Amino acid sequence: MEIxxxxxxxxxxxxxLVSGMHFVGEVEGFRIDLDAEEAVGGTGAGPQPHLxxxxxxAGCTAxxxxxxxxxxxxxxxxxxxxxxxxxxxxxxxxxxxxxxxxRVWGKSVDSQAVERAIELSRTCYCxxxxxxxxxxxIHTRYDIKEESExxx
Numbered sequence: 001m002e003i004x005x006x007x008x009x010x011x012x013x014x015x016x017l018v019s020g021m022h023f024v025g026e027v028e029g030f031r032i033d034l035d036a037e038e039a040v041g042g043t044g045a046g047p048q049p050h051l052x053x054x055x056x057x058a059g060c061t062a063x064x065x066x067x068x069x070x071x072x073x074x075x076x077x078x079x080x081x082x083x084x085x086x087x088x089x090x091x092x093x094x095x096x097x098x099x100x101x102x103r104v105w106g107k108s109v110d111s112q113a114v115e116r117a118i119e120l121s122r123t124c125y126c127x128x129x130x131x132x133x134x135x136x137x138i139h140t141r142y143d144i145k146e147e148s149e150x151x152x
Contacts, residue, residue, distance in 0.1 A: 022035045035047070053095065055083075062102075066079050072116075079102065084099045095132060099141075101142070104144045107146065
């Protein structure tokens, strides 16, 4: 099968076998090792591919939220997005529940601005949330710490 729609930009990725269940993935010239769990022949050479969905969600929504907070002139000095997922017991073992925690550091950061940034990412901008939200229940929450409190 080949995509033939010439009106849209074509995005590509590949995975090339190294050995066992170890593959090297490549996207836009960036490489990442992928592997399976030990029970099915993996050796720990990289994350399991499904975990990259959680990483993609964290990165996608983090970029949205920091961009929106900057446009709202919030004095954010740090942002960390932590994503946890629960998968179905039966194959294909899709994610059924995903929890997203936004940790924000800064000076006098407005909680309403953070809530709105998360809402916009979730409902308008983040394609990963939009896709995974079709199969999983997604919950979001946030924590704001004043700059002097430090990060952990």
